Amino acid sequence: MRSIRVLIVDDHALFAEALAARLAAEPDLEVLPVAGDVRRATALVATEAPDVVVLDFVLGDESGLDMLDQLRRRHPPVRVVILSAITDLAPMVTALRHGAVAWVPKTESADLVARVVRGAAGRGGWIPPDVLGDVLRRLLTAGEPPEGVLARLTPRERDVLQGMVDGLNRTWIADRLGLSANTVRTHTQNLLAKLGAHSTVEAITIAMRAGVTPADPNDGSPP
Numbered sequence: 001m002r003s004i005r006v007l008i009v010d011d012h013a014l015f016a017e018a019l020a021a022r023l024a025a026e027p028d029l030e031v032l033p034v035a036g037d038v039r040r041a042t043a044l045v046a047t048e049a050p051d052v053v054v055l056d057f058v059l060g061d062e063s064g065l066d067m068l069d070q071l072r073r074r075h076p077p078v079r080v081v082i083l084s085a086i087t088d089l090a091p092m093v094t095a096l097r098h099g100a101v102a103w104v105p106k107t108e109s110a111d112l113v114a115r116v117v118r119g120a121a122g123r124g125g126w127i128p129p130d131v132l133g134d135v136l137r138r139l140l141t142a143g144e145p146p147e148g149v150l151a152r153l154t155p156r157e158r159d160v161l162q163g164m165v166d167g168l169n170r171t172w173i174a175d176r177l178g179l180s181a182n183t184v185r186t187h188t189q190n191l192l193a194k195l196g197a198h199s200t201v202e203a204i205t206i207a208m209r210a211g212v213t214p215a216d217p218n219d220g221s222p223p
Contacts, residue, residue: 003030004121007050009041009067010034010083011060015106019054019083022110029114038067045075052120054113055100057084057091065091065098072099079120079198083113089131093138101199102126122185123192125199139205149195150210157191160184164200165207166215 006029010016016034024031032048035041037059045053053071057064064082071078081102082095092103101120104113105128116126127135150158156177163173174184188200197203 003028004052004117005030005032005048005050006052006054006117007032007041007044007048008034008054009036009038009059009064010054010056011036011062012056019110019113023114023117026114029117038062038070041067042070045071045078050078052079052081052117054081054083054117057082057086057095065095068095068098068100079123081113081116081120081126089134089138092127092131093135096127096135096139096201099198101201103128120199123189123199125201127201136201136205136208139202140209149206150212152194153191157187157194160187161191161203161207162212162215164188165204165212 006023008016008020008023008031010019013034013036016036020031020034023029032044032050035044041053041055044050053067055064055067059067064084068080068082071080080100081104082092082100083104083106084091085106086092087105095103101123102116102125104116104126118124119126150161153161159177160173163176168176170181170184170188173179174181177184179187192198192200192203195203195206197206
């Protein structure tokens with residue numbers, strides 16, 4: 001299996017190099033040279049073709065949001081994970097609306113960053129669990145989706161999406177539906193593509209805006 005190519009963009013050189021060294025120890029991650037500013041990052045994205053960019057939201061006098069917008073315009077397949085010391089909800093929601101698939105506080109462990117990077121490469125997303133509800137509520141105010149947005153999905157893809165809205169991970173969804181985890185992964189990739197979603201977080205937001213609600217927690221589903 002091909003390694004996940006990771007580019008870290010952060011103007012705090014010691015932090016970035018330490019994180020790069022830690023992630024490089026993971027056998028499935030290939031860490032590219034660190035970029036400390038938007039110009040260097042732009043050049044590396046063009047020449048090194050990373051799968052995932054781990055991006056600080058503030059890069060000295062520059063904005064990580066500008067870098068995020070460039071990536072979405074010029075390199076849409078690249079997955080962007082924001083790694084930031086900022087904990088306010090507003091920039092978090094802004095980054096997600098601009099195409100980031102995850103927001104990880106810098107206080108989290110490198111082990112978690114590695115897991116989030118793997119999830120991002122597989123079209124997953126991650127938001128701190130303690131603010132996930134607030135973030136989703138703010139994303140729901142982004143406007144109504146096109147009518148019939150869920151009509152593009154097959155019945156099984158809708159079942160998988162419902163599991164995502166219910167807060168289940170891939171294994172639990174597979175158990176609920178009597179499917180293999182790989183089959184659920186395929187359904188997830190297909191439904192994300194049909195919804196035009198960059199991550200599971202965005203897919204859940206689209207589903208909830210279209211009227212999908214979490215199932216009754218007492219229906220016997222896994223916790």
